[in-house]
Amino acid sequence: MRTIFMVEDDQAIREILEIFLISENYIVKSFGTVREFLSRDLSINPDLYLLDVMLPDGSGIELCEQIKNDDLQVHIPVMIMSAHAQLYQMSNCCAPDDFVTKPFDIDNLLLRIKKVIGEDSLI
Template sequence: MKTIFILEDEDSIRELLEVLFNMEGYKIISSSSIREFNKMNIGSNIDLYLLDIRLPDGSGIAVCNDLKNNAETSKIPVLMMSAHAKTLELQDCCQYDEFISKPFDLDTMVATVSGLIGKM
């Protein structure tokens, strides 16, 4: 079973994603803050990171950079999401694999995650 780590501070979005991906057969680990994420992150057992950009204790961009600069997690796909940022703004900030704007279409989200995990 593939594992997705969701870092999203909005409870309703995080819970929606948890239910959605559980129904699709994925194991979900989730966190609402970077501090909690850092305590829970198990690196090599994760198949995809789904990161919000604006978080209460920092930026998902910094988390993405940390993941991509760590030899243990650098090859794990990172899907960034935000209601505020745009793809062009992120291109020079971090080496994410895909970006989805909020609000997102559920079918698009599932297809994007499936495509990223399928490339592994």
Template sequence: MAKRIYVLEDDKEISEIVQMVLEMEGYQVSCFADVSRFNAGKAGGVPDLYLLDIMLPDGNGLEVRAALTNDPITAHIPVLIMSAHTNVAEVSNWPGEKHFIAKPFDIYKLTEKIAMLLKG
């Protein structure tokens, strides 16, 4: 069975490219353009990985990450944060396990990072 990834990204072009590439890699991908749709979509099940943008029209990916890591149902699922507005130095201040990729990113580095996180 294909690994399932939930993508929270408000930029339609980035979302479409990420979805296309990840599906070509064999993943099942669900994309959400904002936090409210993401929260509604979570009822569809628990994925194997979350890929979250930080700056969103109705919220913040770091707050979503905190909610996921504090929920016993999703706490064990890897979360990869992507952003054009955050750097590695800022990431070191985040609590808990940190997985980050800066935008713009090389699509091969993204797929490598996702594969590594899914191997556990």
């Protein structure tokens, strides 16, 4: 089973995505804040980071930069979700593997997740 680490401050979105992704046989660890995310168990690496941009105590873009600048995590795909930011705004600071605008179609999100983590051949 693939593991997804999700950082999303909206509890309703976080819970819906967790339930949906678990039903699709993913292991999901979710965090509501940057602080929670930074205090995670660093010995576990996910197959995907799914990050919201606007968080109460930081930014998913900054988390993306940290992940992409870490030699031990640079190979892990990052998907950014946002209702406000646009992909071109991130091009100089973060290079996410995919960008999803909110609101999004949950089935489309699943297809994009599978593509980013290399499961698209299983579709």
